[in-house]
Each structure stands twice: as structure tokens, then as C-alpha cells.
Amino acid sequence: MEASSPLPSLRGVRDLLDSGEGTSVGIVNEALERADALDEALGAFTGMRAEGALEDAAAADARRAAGRTLSPLDGVPVAIKDNMVMEGEPTSCASRILEGFVSPYTSTVVERLRSRGAVIVGRTNLDEFAMGSSTEHSCFRPTSNPWDLDRAPGGSSGGSAVAVASRIVPAALGSDTGGSIRQPASHCGVVGMKPTYGRVSRWGLVAFASSLDQIGVFTRDAGDAALLLEAIAGHDPADSTSLREPVPRFSEELTGDISDLVIGLPREYFLDEGVDPGVLAAVRDGVSVLERAGAKVREVSLPHTRFAVATYYLIATAEASSNLARYDGVRYGRRAASATDLSQMYFLSRSEGFGEEVKRRIMLGTYVLSAGYYDAYYRKAQQVRALVLDDFQKAFDECDVIATPTCPETAFRLGEKTGDPLSMYLGDIYTVSANLAGIPGISVPCGMAGGLPAGLQLLGGPLQEATLLRAADVFQRLTSHHTAVPTAI
């Protein structure tokens, strides 16, 4: 299948461009060719932006020739998850209900990437409206894991994870509501980072669960993640939940030294039951690498962890049921052809337009908000959410970084869990708490278990992205898991 050449990392591409060994047009062409060659097998993309990307690349080359390069991202191909809008381009959210939709405006993240010269080459596949943990719930097709095409890449940002793991693009954006960046990063053997809630603007990110959604990055290593994140982060007046805090130059904080850090291992995340022993071993090895690099390790406790998944599903589905009410076939998207009256327009358009998982979540969310159930479910979940945050605040009094497995197991087979939504949801057990608490998290490849990648998750206090990136960078300087190329492509 190796008909095209793998793309270098983000800094690798930058070096080629800086040295004059490559041009942006050349590199973007390679990315497009590689997508062409591999994507039939992978299904990582919902659409390429070939023409626009080549124009942007030519402009980047012209800037470089004139000595006016905009940033380290100038001329670098980047893919975006197909739930971030860009003027003049379709946005599908992998849903039939957005059939034919072309956005008349641009998301802040895309605006920022483009203002720094990055070239958007395509849109990546996802679980419909980012609801899922496998990228199987796409109206187009499931995405395959490049380590084993019969397995799911994880999700919902599976397309972005696969595009980076398969070396089609050096970097991609994803969104993470309950682990949707970190989990597929773990399953595909790449770095995936979810920043602090509010760090990256959500303007133009199609909402799943507004209080949990956060845009983040996929790259091969922490150094690249730092460059990409510093390009997209920062205050945006168009998003009321955007933080005003200044954004550090993350790429300049990678000192290689973590001797000042205390790593906390939450007792509840290292129970032997429920975790694949291979994954647990790889994660423990990873922690010992950090310890050898000078970090102190101690045990901490996050007692409400076992309630996090239930809390998450109540809050996320409640918000989603309301966020998805706008898909009614009036102003855009699909309207059922057979609808002859108003009521049919609603019922048929939405029933035909939404897939199974989305309907399941809308139903659950509608239920938990409905009169008589609100207090027992939604309000209760919000209270437990406060306790989850409380756990983290106490833990971060005792440590700087919390280390956990990203997922309890490696990539599962396509179709394996679609019949059992609850077991799929439980795969998010280690990732959802960070969304509930709004804290940053990163997943770093930490070895293989049964021939498939495992991920080490590092969590930090609010706004501690720099610390996480520094620790992940040190880890990657001392290990080579992230250089392993997927075996199935």
C-alpha cells in the first residue's frame, strides 16, 4: 500500500521549508497524494481541499521567497476535524442532517491557523456530531485504525488521529468533549492534547456539549503540539467562555528538565481490574521513565472517578439535546422530501438526518432535562461535577501532574461495541474527568500492548499546558514509541 511517501513531522516540514529543500506546494501535493493513496483503506477524511490548499501553499512559498514568513506553521499542511467551519467550505459533522451545508463564516481556530500561514488540506472523519468513541458513527463510513484496519481508531476525532498517525499530515485539529482527542491519539500512537476549557475559542466549532467541548491538537510529538497549540490558543471575544489569560510560548517552555515536578498517580486509576494488563504495564513503564528523568512520584486520590462517566453522560447528553435542536430543516441542512406539513418537517427531517447514536443521546438528554427528572439527573450530575473538580483541586495540592492510562484497553475491533453503548461509554473512564473539571490533558504514546499502541495520559491543573508539554517532551526525548510507523499501511 506504500504508494506515497510519509510526511515528516511538523518541525520536519518547517525545516525542509526553511532550508529550501522543499516547497509548500510540493509538500501539500505530497499530502494530497498520500491521502489519495491511503484514504480508501483508512477513511480518515470526509473531504479534501486540494485546490484551495495548493493556492494557499503557493502564497506561502511566495511569502517565504520574499522573506515574509508568518510563523513556523507557514506553508505546513494541517487537517481539521469536520466539525470546525470555514467560509465557502462544507461542514458535515459526519451527519446526513448537514447534507449540502456550506459555511458562510469561519471558525476562530481556522482563522488563526490561516493567519499564521498553515494550509488547511482537508476535513477529517468523526463520529456524527463528535458523539462516539470509535469514529464508526459517521454517515460516510467508519475510519480504520492504521495499526490494524479491522480495528477502530477510537473517536470521535478518529479521522484526525489517523491522518497524523498515517503521516498524511504532520498535524491536525480535533475536539475533545469526553476524551475525543486523547482516546484516539492513544489508540493510534500519536500525541493528542486537550487544553484547559476556554483556552481555545469554540467559535465555529459545531457544538456537542458546550460546557465540555474543547478544541485541541494531534501531532507526532509534544514539540509539535506546543507549536500548534500556541498558534490557536488565546482569548476570543466571540466566545463568552474564552479565557483572558495570556498564552505562553509553549514551544519555548520545553526545557528538557522535569526535576521540579511531582507526578501523582491516582490510586483509583491503577486498579488492576478493568484495565488491560499490557496497557497498565506500558503506562507503569512510562511513569518510571519520568521518575528516572528526575520527577518525584507519589500516590494521590480521585475518589469520585467512578462516578465520572455517569456524570458526564448526563451533562453531555442534556446539553447535546438542546444544541442539536437547531437542526430542523428550516435554515440549512436536510429537510425530509416527504414532509408535507410542519410537524412532519421536524419529525421526518430529524429522524432521517440523525444517526442512531445521536438519536440515542438526544433521547437521553431530553429525558434528563424533562420536568420531574431534572433534579434527580441533571442537577445531581452538576453537583457530582463539582465534587470531581474538588478531587482534582485537592490532588493538585500534592502534585503537579497526574499520570494515568489514557484508555483501559487498546483499539477495539470495528463493530465490537456498537451493540453495547454502555461498554463503549465506559472506555472513556480515564478521560471524561478532565472535561468535567475543565483541566488540560495530553496522551503520549507509551508503548505497545498486543501489537497496538497504548497511551500515557498526563493531566495538569487549569492553564498548566506548558507543564504537561514539558513533561511529555522529556518523555519523548527518552523514548521512541512515537516514531513507530503504523504497520497496516
Place this chain on the structure above:
Amino acid sequence: MAVLARLSLTDAEVERLSTELEAILDYVETLEEVDTTDVRPMSHVLPLATPLREDRAAAPLDPQAAVVNAPESAGSAFVVPRVIDGEEEG
């Protein structure tokens, strides 16, 4: 519930969904174990107040761009099947 959510489900879907939702709701019942007396519900993790925007009008969207994605439009208006008198409004 399906009516509130404006979803029409087939009998098979209803059956499957209710089993699944029941399982999920059973699982969610575990939250009852958590003592939340005096815990203030947290709708947001941000320790902020909502920011205020200056009252300045931006240029409106081009009216054609506003309706270009619409399944049906007439001039610059969206068109929906006739709303029958008495059909409920908020």
C-alpha cells in the same frame, strides 16, 4: 420523549432505544450513592462572569448568503410548510 425531541422512531427503534436507555439510566443511578448535600450545582468550570459586548452593530450577513443553505426559500425569506393556526408557539 421522542415527541419532545421531535424524533419519529420506528417500533423496532423504540424497543431497542428503550432497552439501551434503561441500561444507561440504571448505570446512572449509581450517582445516588454520592452525598451531595450542600453541594452547589456546577454548570460551569470557569471562575468568570459572563463577558459583556459593546453595543455596536456589525454589518449584517448578505441576505442571499443567509438563505443559500435553506432547503426552501422565497426571495430572502425561509419557507416552511404552512403553520396551521393554533399550532403551538412558546
Place this chain on the structure above:
Amino acid sequence: MDYEVVIGLEVHTQLRTESKLFSPAPVSYGEEPNHSVHPVCLALPGVLPVLNGQAVELAIRAALATHCEIHPYSVFARKNYFYPDLPKGYQISQYEEPLATGGWIDIELGEGLTKRVRLTRIHMEEDAGKSIHDSEITGGHATHVDLNRAGIPLLEIVSEPDLRSPAEAAAYLRTLRSILRYVDVTDADMEKGHFRCDANISLREPGTSEFGTRTELKNLNSFRFVEEALHAEIDRQGELLDDGVAVQQATMAFDASSQRTRVLRLKEDADDYRYFPDPDLIPLQIDLADIDRVRDELPELPEDRRARFREQYALSDDEAVQLTASRASAEFFEAAVVTQGSAKPIAKWMLRDLAQVLGQLEIGIEDVVLTPDQFAALVGLVEEGRVTPKSARELLPELVERGGDPTALASERGLEAVTDSGVLEGVVDQVIADHPEDVERYRAGEGKVLNFLMGQVMRRTEGKADPGAVRDLLSRRLS
């Protein structure tokens, strides 16, 4: 049987802002469909709301002007329901934790009677779009949706069930509207639907303290409608109760042509709005310092101004009420008094002659070009006898529309009073000579003939003579 009527009103008024409540789209009126929209108003995928600070400022002002307690912490919630002109599938409103609660306003019931009406709450919310059903536009088989109005900031003001008659309800609405316009919160233009009202109404036997079952009358868009609709609904409920039939809780509409109310829907199939705090917006927090600042900047309220006018300018109750009915009118009056010095004639000329001209031209006092200075000058000319009242009334419409110096205009039009006694005596003598029989009758004791002779003098001077002076002169000559 005579029942006691219990009414509570919910008013929605449009806040005076340039842009919408959560979107930077301009606030407009009468535009073509979807010409004042932004991605936020269309609820495009990925858009987010950001709260308009001026709307908050205006809401605080309204709450202070109605003696409410303003909450330093309030929450925007989503009210979820499906309707074609509700683009997001939810309305952002305040629900459990509103901006303000517990105020009151005093309403005048005539003959010096006032009544205090308590307010339950005041909150901010966004308006929905407009559904156009008119078959001349839609061709009959469809409904058109225009989202220009979607997202316009509204203030919802809910009263306690303190009102006891349609007349009280109307007085409450007039007073509330006047207060809100005074503090510049809203134009409250009723034709444009800027001031809309829903009414909750129930009947009970006099002397009982429990409330009867209430119905809600929706969308009463004029003061007259409110009164008519309430009367119709009182009749309907009264007849049911007389027949021993229970009133059912329902949402009602009023049909003006038949003067009847009808059930839109019964409450048992009421919506479940699934309210919850909007996760795209963090709670609104208001500093006490900001509340104090707005309070300091608040203009004098109508009730205070009314009392002051009575005292300071020795006006009657009626004059004070009328002059303070709008802030523009009160300010015009005071500015004119500053120039002219005496309040009474200014009040008379404003309430009688100026009001008449405004009525004829169908404009408000805020639309006149005439400045208070110029108006005061005109009244001054009359007071000094330099222009007759008749001439002043003749000059007024032009001054109202174009403004200008009344003295110059009077001389340009040759409308200065004939004050030259030589000229006036000549005319009087002429009239006496031309009407010998009438002079005879007067001298024989028919006093009212004097008026006829006066009329003759006025005609010959084209109304420019000072009537007082003419009367004096005539009586002197004829005695």
C-alpha cells in the same frame, strides 16, 4: 353574580440598543426578510452568544426605576421548544435566577387616587423571529420565516396579580410604559410591537382570598386591546361560573372583530420547556458600584417630577400629570419656563394649543422643530399683548414644523397686534359710525351687542387688535 377580577400582566418591551442581545446584528424595523441577520441569529452550526452590555445597563435602569431589587448574580437559561421562527430550538431567557425581583409602581386611578402594583420580577430575554402567514405573500400553502427580529433584546416585566379591573390594567400599562420611556430604556412603540402584553386573569367571589382558575391572554398589542380582551374574558369566565361550570386553565387569544376570546390550547398539554442554564454563557454578575452608577445617572422619575411640578410651578394635579406624561414634554415645559419666567401660561399654551397642533400633525413633542426658547418667546408676545392669542395660534403650526423667531415671523406676516392707540381709535370710531342701530340697542341696555361691535373691530384689524384694549375703548366711547 358580580365577581372580583384578579389580573396580573406580563409585559415584553424591546430594549433600545443598536445591536441584538447576543449577536452583533443590527436592530432594525421594517427591513426585507433576513436583511438584519448574522450567523448567530440564524443559529448556524458553531455560533456562540455574547451578551450585549448596553442591554444589561438598560435592564438595570428599568429595575431601578421600578424599585426592584437587582441581583448581583443572575443566570441565562435555555427555554427549549420547536418553532420555525425560533432558530436555535431554544430561547435564551432568565428563569430561576432573574436579574431583578420585588419592585412596584404606583398607578393613578383618577380623582387623586393612586394604587401600588407590585412587580414579581424583571428579566432579559431574546425575541423570536417572525412567521409570515399572509397568503398574499406566501401563496397560501406555506409560511415564510424572517429572522430580522430574532435575538432582539426584550425586557420581561411580570406583575403580581394586584390589578382588579381592565381599567386598572390599562392604567398600569400606561404608567409602566411612561416610566420605561422616561428612563430611556425603550421606545415602547406599540405599532412596531415594541411593547406587548400577556394577561393572566381569574375571577373569584368577592371577599374570598383564594384565587380562581386563571387563563392567559396572549399578545395584546394595544392598550385598547387589553381592555377589550379583558372585558371579553371576564364575561366569558363569569358566564361559565354563573352556570356552575369550572374555568379551565388555558392559553387564550382575543379576536377583536368578534370581541371574543377563544382557547388556543389547554394547559394540560402544556409544553415541557426543559429549562437549564445556558452552558455557552456564564452567569451574569453585576457590581454594586455599577448599580450605584446607574442609579446616580437615572433621570427624575415621572412620579417625582409630577410632585415637584405641582409645588414648584403651582400647577393643578391635572396639569402636572399631563405635562409629565412623557419626559420630552416635561423637559420642554421646564426649558420654556426658564426662558419665559412664568409657568402658568406656558402650561396652558402647551396643554391646549401646542397639544392641538401636535394632534393635527400626528407628531410627538420630540419631533417639533420649535425650540422651548422660541415657544416661550411666542407665549411672551401674547402675555405682553404684542401678538393676539388668535395670531399666535395662527403662527404655531408653522413654528412647530419649521421653528424660527416668533417676533420676526409675526412681523413678516403682519400679525403684530395693533397697539397704536390712534389707529385703534380710528377703527372704533368708524365701526360706531357704520352701525348706528346697534349702538342704539347697546345704549338701550342690550349689553351683548358689545360683542358684535368688538367682532367688527377685530375683523377690520384682521384680528391683530388686542381684544382687551378694544373692549375698553368701545365701552368708553359708548358710555
